[in-house]
Amino acid sequence: MIEITNDFQIKSYGRFPEVLSEQTQFKDRMVEVSKLYKSMGESYLQHLGDDAKISGTEKKDLIEYLENILIVLVMLRKLDFAQSDEEVYIRKDRGLFELRLRFGEGGIWEITGGIRPEYKMKQRVFKDWFNSDFSNDIKTFYAVYGNAGLDKTISPDEKIQITKQIDRIIAEIIEMIVYIERFMLFQ
Secondary structure, three states, rough: OOOEEOEEEEEEEEOOOOHOHHHHHHHHHHHHHHHHHHHHHHHHHHOOOOOOOOOHHHHHHHHHHHHHHHHHHHHHHHHOOOOOOEEEEEOOOOOOOOEEEEEEEHHEEEEEEOOOOOOOOOOOOOHHHHHHHHHHHHHHHHHHHHHHHHHHHOOOHHHHHHHHHHHHHHHHHHHHHHHHHHOOOOO
């Protein structure tokens, strides 16, 4: 789903899956993120098994989970928290890693962007990233949403905070996909 060129230009596009794209399915989208996150963790632990190694097929499975979580987060962003956004820029490290997210009619979306050579991609162990950075980002997303919903109304300012957290997770997911595809060693 995500295409990465040799000079680290990124492109991905698609259409929201109909099964989760109805406006009334907000709770289903929220549950789906949690379910995919949990399944990815279980899959990773299963793949490690006794040999503590990850094969090419197992890397492919991890990327597929990350891409599926990415799609649901993009849907949440557009359908539930920032309906009026047609185009958004997500930047890390002063724009050295930049993504553009565009939305079209009928659930069409596109992510383009790139990672400049000066960007310092963290050399990570997937397990550490998953258990610390990614887990914290997911928990923070649910906490920000939960706190915003305590009064049964999510204000425009609260939607902005939720959207910022979604954008952070989107960037983390794409960076990890690039890392897995291009840098992650078979362990």
